[in-house]
Amino acid sequence: MSSKMDPIAEFREDHRKVRDGILSITEALRAKDVKKAREILGELNTMVGPHFRYEEEVLYPALRKFLGEYVDQLIREHDNVVGTAKVCAGLLAKDTLNDKESEDASQAAMQLLIHVSNCDGLAILSERFNQKEMDNLADKFADARKAGVPLLEWAETIRKTYVR
Numbered sequence: 001m002s003s004k005m006d007p008i009a010e011f012r013e014d015h016r017k018v019r020d021g022i023l024s025i026t027e028a029l030r031a032k033d034v035k036k037a038r039e040i041l042g043e044l045n046t047m048v049g050p051h052f053r054y055e056e057e058v059l060y061p062a063l064r065k066f067l068g069e070y071v072d073q074l075i076r077e078h079d080n081v082v083g084t085a086k087v088c089a090g091l092l093a094k095d096t097l098n099d100k101e102s103e104d105a106s107q108a109a110m111q112l113l114i115h116v117s118n119c120d121g122l123a124i125l126s127e128r129f130n131q132k133e134m135d136n137l138a139d140k141f142a143d144a145r146k147a148g149v150p151l152l153e154w155a156e157t158i159r160k161t162y163v164r
């Protein structure tokens with residue numbers, strides 16, 4: 001029995017937190033509470049940085065044996081998610097939003113929600129990794145969390161050294 005974290009359970013638990021955060025952002029926008037929406041987005045930015053980093057550095061390369069070139073598409077999808085998160089953060093940096101801005105921020109949040117739903121599907125494939133692969137995923141996921149680089153910071157620095 002390993003004392004390591006369960007990388008699939010943690011992966012899915014992150015998705016639940018992001019799902020709930022995004023839905024709370026949408027609710028806050030509906031209530032015109034931009035400050036609250038901004039706070040939640042800030043928490044998500046901190047939380048998903050390590051998650052994305054783990055996916056791109058460890059999980060996606062490991063999934064290549066099941067998914068082949070589709071993995072490259074997953075990376076491109078992350079490009080879009082990072083771009084959308086930036087748009088969302090830019091909008092929520094304001095203290096008040098007009099109807100159009102609020103609608104744009106809600107649309108951005110929905111795009112992020114769709115990504116969460118897609119990403120969680122990778123768990124069903126991850127279940128087929130052997131114990132050695134699973135242990136490696138657990139170690140690397142823990143490393144990414146320990147490093148704790150927020151999403152937008154990671155995208156502007158570390159990610160740029162190997163994507164594009």
Ligand SMILES: [Fe+2]
Pocket residue numbers: 015051055119120
């Ligand atoms: Fe994910």
